[in-house]
Amino acid sequence: MEKKENQKPLIDVAKYAIDPHILKLIPKDLAAKHALIPLYQNAQVLFVAMADPKDIKAIDEVRHRTQLHAIIPLFAPKEDIRAAIDRHYALQEKVQDILQEVQKEKLEEGEVLQIQDDEKKQDLAAMAEQAPVIKLVNHMLLQAIHEKASDIHIEPDEKVLRVRYRVDGILRESYVFEKNLESAVIARVKISAGLDIAEKRKPQDGRMRLRLESKQIDVRVSSLPTIYGENLVLRLLDKTSVKKELKNLGMEAEVLEPFEKIIRIPYGIVLVTGPTGSGKSTTLYAALNTVNEIDKNIVTVEDPVEYDLELIRQTQVNPKVGLTFAAGLRSILRQDPDIIMVGEIRDPETAEIAVQAALTGHLVFSTLHTNDACGAVTRLMDMGVQPFLIASSVVGVLAQRLVRRLCERCKEPYAPPPALIKELELADKAVRFFTGRGCKECRNLGYAGRTAIHELLTITPQIRDLVTARAPQNEIQKMALQQGMQTLRQAGIEKAKQGITTLQEIIKATA
Numbered sequence: 001m002e003k004k005e006n007q008k009p010l011i012d013v014a015k016y017a018i019d020p021h022i023l024k025l026i027p028k029d030l031a032a033k034h035a036l037i038p039l040y041q042n043a044q045v046l047f048v049a050m051a052d053p054k055d056i057k058a059i060d061e062v063r064h065r066t067q068l069h070a071i072i073p074l075f076a077p078k079e080d081i082r083a084a085i086d087r088h089y090a091l092q093e094k095v096q097d098i099l100q101e102v103q104k105e106k107l108e109e110g111e112v113l114q115i116q117d118d119e120k121k122q123d124l125a126a127m128a129e130q131a132p133v134i135k136l137v138n139h140m141l142l143q144a145i146h147e148k149a150s151d152i153h154i155e156p157d158e159k160v161l162r163v164r165y166r167v168d169g170i171l172r173e174s175y176v177f178e179k180n181l182e183s184a185v186i187a188r189v190k191i192s193a194g195l196d197i198a199e200k201r202k203p204q205d206g207r208m209r210l211r212l213e214s215k216q217i218d219v220r221v222s223s224l225p226t227i228y229g230e231n232l233v234l235r236l237l238d239k240t241s242v243k244k245e246l247k248n249l250g251m252e253a254e255v256l257e258p259f260e261k262i263i264r265i266p267y268g269i270v271l272v273t274g275p276t277g278s279g280k281s282t283t284l285y286a287a288l289n290t291v292n293e294i295d296k297n298i299v300t301v302e303d304p305v306e307y308d309l310e311l312i313r314q315t316q317v318n319p320k321v322g323l324t325f326a327a328g329l330r331s332i333l334r335q336d337p338d339i340i341m342v343g344e345i346r347d348p349e350t351a352e353i354a355v356q357a358a359l360t361g362h363l364v365f366s367t368l369h370t371n372d373a374c375g376a377v378t379r380l381m382d383m384g385v386q387p388f389l390i391a392s393s394v395v396g397v398l399a400q401r402l403v404r405r406l407c408e409r410c411k412e413p414y415a416p417p418p419a420l421i422k423e424l425e426l427a428d429k430a431v432r433f434f435t436g437r438g439c440k441e442c443r444n445l446g447y448a449g450r451t452a453i454h455e456l457l458t459i460t461p462q463i464r465d466l467v468t469a470r471a472p473q474n475e476i477q478k479m480a481l482q483q484g485m486q487t488l489r490q491a492g493i494e495k496a497k498q499g500i501t502t503l504q505e506i507i508k509a510t511a
Contacts, residue, residue, distance in 0.1 A: 013037065013049050013076045013084045014172055022046075025066045028089040034058035035078050037085055044069035051078035079438030083445055087172070133184045137192075141210060141234075143174065145217060148449075150236060150277075154189065156182050156229030168404045168450050169277065186223075186230050193221035200230055207304075220304060237306050246286045249279075250451035252494065254486060259398060259456055263287045263365075268395035269358045271345075273370040279402050279452055280367040281306055284341060287365060288312060291339060300341040301328030317343070326350045333357055342366040348383045355385055358393040372488060373399040373457035374477040377467055391459070391467040399455040401488055401509040403501045406434055407442035416503055424493060424503060434499040451500060453491040453509065458483075 022038045025046065031037050035051035036058060046068050050058065053073035063071050140163060144152050149165035156162075161182040163175035177185070187197045193206030203224050210217040220235040246256060263270055270287070272280045285307055292298060292311055300309075303317035303325070313335070315328050325342055326349040332340055333353075344367045345351045358364050370379050376397040380390050414435035416426075436446020457463070457480050466476050481487070486494075492506030 011049060011074050011076050013039075013080045014170070016040070016049075016084075016173075018084075018088055018173070018176070023088055025068075026062060027065075028085065030061065030065060031085050031089070032082075034061070035081050036062070036073075037081055037088070039074065041068070045072060046070070047072045047074060049074050049076040049081055049084070051076065051081055079446065082438070087174070133181075133188050136181070137185060137188045140175065141219075144234075144236060145210075145215070145238075152232075152234040152236070154186065154232040154234070156186075156226065156231065158228055161185060168447060169402055170404075182229055186232060189221060189232055189234070190223065190230075193219070195221065195223060201225060218306075246283075246290055249283060249286055250495075250500075251454055252486075252491065254484075255398075255454045255456045255491075258458055259287075259396065259454075260290065262396035262458065263291055263363075265363065265395050267358055267361045267363055269354060269364045269366065269393050270395060271366055271368050271376050271397045273368045273373060273376050273397060273399045274401060275369060275371075277402070278400055280400065281343070283398065283400060283452075284365050284367065285309065288339070288341060291363075296338045297336055298339040298341070299332045299335050299337045300343070301325055301332060302341070302343040324350075326353055329353045329357065333362075337362060339363045339365070344368070345380075345383075348385075351380055351383045351385050355389050355393045359389070370399070372477075373397040373455045373485075374473050374480065375399075376457070377476060378473050381470075387470050388468050391464040395459055397457040397459075399457075399488060400452045401492075402450045402452055403492060403495070403505040403509050404447035405449045405451050405501055406499060407436045407439060407446055407448040409441045410437040410439035410446060411435065411499060412437050414502075420503060420507075423507070424489075426493070431497050432499075433496055433503055435502055447505075451495065453488055453495060453506070455486065455488045455491060457485060 016039045018037070018039060022041055025041075026036070026038050026048075034055060037049050039047045039049055041047070046062070046066055048059075048062060048071055050073045052058070053075050055073075059071050059073060140152065144165050147165055147167050149167050150169075151166040151171075153164040153166070153171065154161070155164065156179075159179055161177040161179060162173065163177070164171050165174045166172075190197045190204075190206070192208045194208070195204045195206040203222065205223075206221045208219045208221065210219060215238055218237040220237065222233045222235075224231045224233075246260065251259065272283050274280050288298060288300075288309060292309070294311070297313075298311070299313040299315070301315045301317060305314045305316050308314070315323075315332070317323055317325060317328060325344065325346065329340065329342055329350060330353055340354075340357060340362055342350065342354060342364065345354055354364050354366060368376050368379050370376050374397075376394070376399075377390060380394070381387060411434045414433050416433055436442065438446045442448040459467075460483060462479055462483070463476060466479060477485075487510075489506060489510040492501070492510055493503070495501050496503050496506055
């Protein structure tokens with residue numbers, strides 16, 4: 001019975017959107033002293049995440065400081081709370097001076113929210129160019145670059161404007177602004193990206209370019225109307241960080257060597273599969289750089305063109321003028337190409353043209369959205385491609401996922417619980433695994449950066465026969481495993497054994 005009472009519910013602090021007004025209730029020094037952070041308030045009750053919910057002295061100090069009737073402690077790991085303190089309080093301190101400047105400009109809520117009509121476009125543009133607003137948006141961008149964020153989400157809510165960064169694949173809240181800043185901040189971003197600030201009824205796409213020291217950052221901006229205002233997502237593309245070699249993508253020798261052979265076959269289709277954000281485009285760019293030589297004519301059709309590649313002719317999809325993947329691919333075939341890269345096969349027409357290109361002597365690189373390598377065969381059949389054409393044209397399929405890397409400074413040996421060992425069917429129980437303790441270098445997260453895990457399906461004669469015979473996906477996979485293919489989960493477990501990532505990350509990526 002006593003054991004049951006000692007058990008505490010565990011909460012994930014990173015998932016809480018903490019209002020800046022709540023943060024002001026408890027100063028940073030008090031939060032750091034007792035490893036706690038306020039989460040939300042309900043009337044005269046404050047809910048606080050604490051590393052030690054039984055610390056009566058800390059609870060009394062918080063109650064005295066806030067003058068609220070009750071403090072409800074919720075248990076969270078100390079490292080998660082430290083990371084939340086660093087993230088929320090540091091950001092609040094950095095933007096405080098900027099926000100004070102904004103208030104001096106008298107951006108009253110009524111004035112901002114009334115600027116909705118097209119004829120007030122000039123007023124909105126002028127407001128977006130006010131120095132404090134420019135500073136605020138610039139700070140958001142710089143902070144995202146320093147944190148190595150891949151995306152910035154600017155999200156209008158009913159009462160606040162929320163900003164979240166996606167870092168290492170995880171979306172985390174970074175700012176919560178007053179609602180009266182919404183129009184000015186969104187207008188500033190839209191102006192910088194070349195979007196129409198008066199158009200609020202339909203989605204828009206734009207781009208802008210930033211320079212930070214020696215880095216050149218391209219920013220893709222997408223706007224989407226929502227019930228509370230325009231939602232913006234900014235994708236940050238660091239052109240200096242694109243990995244130009246396959247060996248830098250975390251491929252094991254068992255995958256790297258056969259994949260390099262596949263991409264040097266004179267003709268056929270090479271597919272890279274995985275969900276959105278799994279690094280498919282990066283792998284394709286690395287593959288193109290591997291085969292990019294002066295005697296090869298390489299042409300791409302992409303949506304969008306993320307990185308500029310030397311010697312390669314790159315085309316941007318533009319549906320407004322009829323330049324789709326299919327139309328672009330059809331035109332590329334008249335450009336005397338040796339190698340073609342199609343950003344994605346997403347419809348039967350593109351699939352059919354890609355197959356015909358492969359069968360007429362071209363090497364075609366492309367991507368598909370499937371859960372694993374063998375699923376690519378089924379997906380192409382669903383698009384109407386005949387099995388014998390798939391068997392004749394596809395030469396290899398690489399499936400991949402991104403997982404977070406353990407921080408090298410704070411990783412330590414870890415004994416997985418028996419239930420986890422059973423779930424993963426780990427035969428060798430003597431193998432050491434690792435976890436991240438959390439440190440200043442990794443912002444107390446235990447992870448720093450990401451790497452990829454891969455699954456390579458090579459189309460052997462036996463696999464080709466199964467595809468032609470319309471064999472079920474599980475039979476194709478069974479044959480591939482017999483011939484030495486390693487699944488995504490198996491590849492992930494090997495990386496966990498090497499101390500590169502954790503078993504928890506592998507389960508999350510391959511569930």
